[in-house]
Amino acid sequence: MAKLLHFLSPYKKRVALMLLLLFGQTLGTLYIPTLTASIVNNGIVAGDLGYVWKTGGFMLLVALLTATVSTLGTYMSTYISTAMGCDIRKSLFRKVQKFSVNDFNQFGAASLITRSTSDVTQLQMAFSIIVEMLLPAPFMTVAGLILAFSKNASLSFALLGFMAVILLLTVLIGKGVIPIFEKMQTSLDTINRAVRESIIGVRVIRAFHRTKDDKIRMDKSFQDYAQIAIKANKIFAALLPLVMLIMNICTVCFVWFGGKQVTAGNMEIGDIMAIIEYSMLTLMYLVMGLTAFIFIPRAQTCANRISAVLTTTPEFAHSVVKSASGKNRKSPAHTKIEFKDVSFRYADAEEAVLHDIDFAVNKGETTAIIGSTGSGKSTIASLIMRFFDIENGSILVDGKDVRGYSQEELREKVGYVPQKAFLFSGTIADNLRHGKKNATAVSYTHLRA
Numbered sequence: 302m303a304k305l306l307h308f309l310s311p312y313k314k315r316v317a318l319m320l321l322l323l324f325g326q327t328l329g330t331l332y333i334p335t336l337t338a339s340i341v342n343n344g345i346v347a348g349d350l351g352y353v354w355k356t357g358g359f360m361l362l363v364a365l366l367t368a369t370v371s372t373l374g375t376y377m378s379t380y381i382s383t384a385m386g387c388d389i390r391k392s393l394f395r396k397v398q399k400f401s402v403n404d405f406n407q408f409g410a411a412s413l414i415t416r417s418t419s420d421v422t423q424l425q426m427a428f429s430i431i432v433e434m435l436l437p438a439p440f441m442t443v444a445g446l447i448l449a450f451s452k453n454a455s456l457s458f459a460l461l462g463f464m465a466v467i468l469l470l471t472v473l474i475g476k477g478v479i480p481i482f483e484k485m486q487t488s489l490d491t492i493n494r495a496v497r498e499s500i501i502g503v504r505v506i507r508a509f510h511r512t513k514d515d516k517i518r519m520d521k522s523f524q525d526y527a528q529i530a531i532k533a534n535k536i537f538a539a540l541l542p543l544v545m546l547i548m549n550i551c552t553v554c555f556v557w558f559g560g561k562q563v564t565a566g567n568m569e570i571g572d573i574m575a576i577i578e579y580s581m582l583t584l585m586y587l588v589m590g591l592t593a594f595i596f597i598p599r600a601q602t603c604a605n606r607i608s609a610v611l612t613t614t615p616e617f618a619h620s621v622v623k624s625a626s627g628k629n630r631k632s633p634a635h636t637k638i639e640f641k642d643v644s645f646r647y648a649d650a651e652e653a654v655l656h657d658i659d660f661a662v663n664k665g666e667t668t669a670i671i672g673s674t675g676s677g678k679s680t681i682a683s684l685i686m687r688f689f690d691i692e693n694g695s696i697l698v699d700g701k702d703v704r705g706y707s708q709e710e711l712r713e714k715v716g717y718v719p720q721k722a723f724l725f726s727g728t729i730a731d732n733l734r735h736g737k738k739n740a741t742a743v744s745y746t747h748l749r750a
Contacts, residue, residue, distance in 0.1 A: 304608045305424070308385045308392075315381055319432065322374035327437050329367030331444055334578035336360040338452070341571030375433065382428040386421045393417050393610055399708065401616040402688045403648050408610060411494030416610060419489050420603035427600030430593045438590025445583035452572040452579075453562070456555055460580045463551045464587055467544060471591035474540055481533045482599035486606070488526040495522045544588050551584065552577055616690060638662040638685060642694035645677075645684060653692065654680050679720070686717050 309316060336356055344353035397405070397413060408416075442464075449457040499506065499515055506515050559573035639661045646653040654677045662668045670678045683689055684696055687703045696703045698714055706714070724732050733740045 304612075305389065305604055308388050309381070311388070312381050312384060315377055319374055319377040319381065320436075322370050322377060323432065323437060325370040326367055326374055327440055327444075329363055329370065330582065331441070331448065331579075332363055333360060333367070334575045334582070335448070336363065337578065338569075338571035338575035341574055342569045343571075346570065378429050378432040382425040385428065386425040389421050389424065389607065390417055393421075393607065396611055396613070399615045400613075401690065402683075404613060404616050406648070407613075409490075409494065411497055412490045412606075413610070414493050414497075415486070415489050416603075416606050420486065420606050423486075423600050423603040424607070427596055427603075430596055434586075434589040435593035435597075438586045438593070441586035442583050442590070445579045445586075449576050449579040449583070452576050453559070453568055455562075456559060456576050459554060459558070460551065460576075460583065463547055463580070463584060467547055467584060467587060468591065470543060470547075471540070471588065471595070474536055475591070475595040478533055478536055478595050479598045481529055481536075482596075483602050484529050485526065485533070486599070486602055488522070488529055492522045492526055495519050540592075544584075548581060548584050551580055555580065637664065637697070637699065639697040640681075640694070641697065643684070643691050643696060644693040645680065645689065645691045647689070655684075658694070682717065686715055687711055 336359065340353055340356050340360070343349065344356060393413075393416065405413075446457065446460065449460055495518060499519060506512055555573060555577050559568060559576065562568040563570055563573065640658045643655055643658040644653050645655045658681070660668070670681060672678050680689075684691060685698070685703065687696075687706075687708075690704070698706070698711070703711055725735060730740070730742075
């Protein structure tokens with residue numbers, strides 16, 4: 302996850318402000334139990350109603366300030382996590398645009414969709430959890446213990462025992478949940494793949510009357526994910542009641558043994574209330590911090606999947622052929638596409654699709670490539686666009702090897718119309734402008750009819 306921390310760089314000031322707000326929230330939360338004990342000991346027990354109103358009003362002010370600071374801190378962390386997620390998605394999109402077909406197939410469309418959506422969302426959630434649950438936990442735990450010991454040492458040692466029980470319980474549950482989270486992300490890939498294949502191949506599925514079989518396949522992917530998710534939710538469903546049981550037992554113990562010490566004159570009533578509140582805060586933040594640790598491995602898995610895409614060096618970056626002068630040359634007067642001794646094989650294929658292909662297409666000419674299915678006709682068109690890199694030989698556009706062009710330059714020179722007609726959402730004008738940004742209304746008026 303550390304590899305993605307640079308996405309927080311543009312928001313350093315907001316992160317600093319968020320941490321400052323978080324610190325203020327923590328101080329306010331810890332100060333309220335002290336005021337409560339003071340009201341009981343110095344106001345209620347002493348019968349000083351004025352002190353009760355005065356301290357109670359101040360406590361209300363502290364509570365309002367703490368709530369305001371907490372709201373601002375939550376807003377700031379949400380803003381940062383959302384902005385960070387937006388930046389990560391942009392980086393993924395730009396990176397994938399540089400991939401060759403082989404690079405793209407290395408991950409698969411379904412996996413790339415999951416990495417750009419669910420994985421990024423998990424990182425955003427992890428950031429919010431770490432900020433709001435994990436970061437305050439150590440300070441709240443230590444400060445709560447110190448304040449509890451300042452009131453009564455014997456009861457505070459009992460609090461340490463309850464903390465150890467919760468720590469052990471959470472660690473045991475975490476060991477069972479972490480592998481489940483890893484399986485959930487892989488299962489999401491399977492669902493995306495199944496849905497994509499079903500939508501793309503809907504005509505074939507219906508033509509061959511395989512709708513029932515496709516439904517069975519889809520249902521299986523959904524059921525597999527549901528079983529994994531239900532298993533994880535059952536574990537978390539058992540965690541909360543157990544923690545609440547431990548915390549309630551802790552409260553009963555403090556009331557029982559604290560009451561005896563009050564009777565013996567070793568402790569004031571208000572101090573019991575303060576210790577109970579400190580113990581609840583300490584145990585609650587401890588549980589929150591440990592729960593955050595359970596979610597971190599899932600976020601780490603997502604971060605590794607995202608980093609794998611961002612750190613992949615595109616195949617085309619390894620093979621760039623420069624012109625003789627080392628600079629881009631101007632196009633010759635007669636535009637020309639040439640294949641010189643071109644051979645090509647697909648990744649992991651045993652045999653080459655094309656062998657020693659030689660031909661030239663001059664400006665104004667029409668060249669038809671005829672052959673049976675699978676003979677390499679579409680492959681030749683793909684090689685001109687450099688969707689794949691050739692094994693031997695060279696392909697020249699305007700006298701320059703296609704590997705010497707940047708992707709943007711090459712795609713501006715060559716218009717590619719695939720067999721399958723594809724329209725983006727929007728109007729015909731939007732689709733035309735996708736290929737030609739400066740297309741005018743005159744260019745497509747005749748298509749409106």
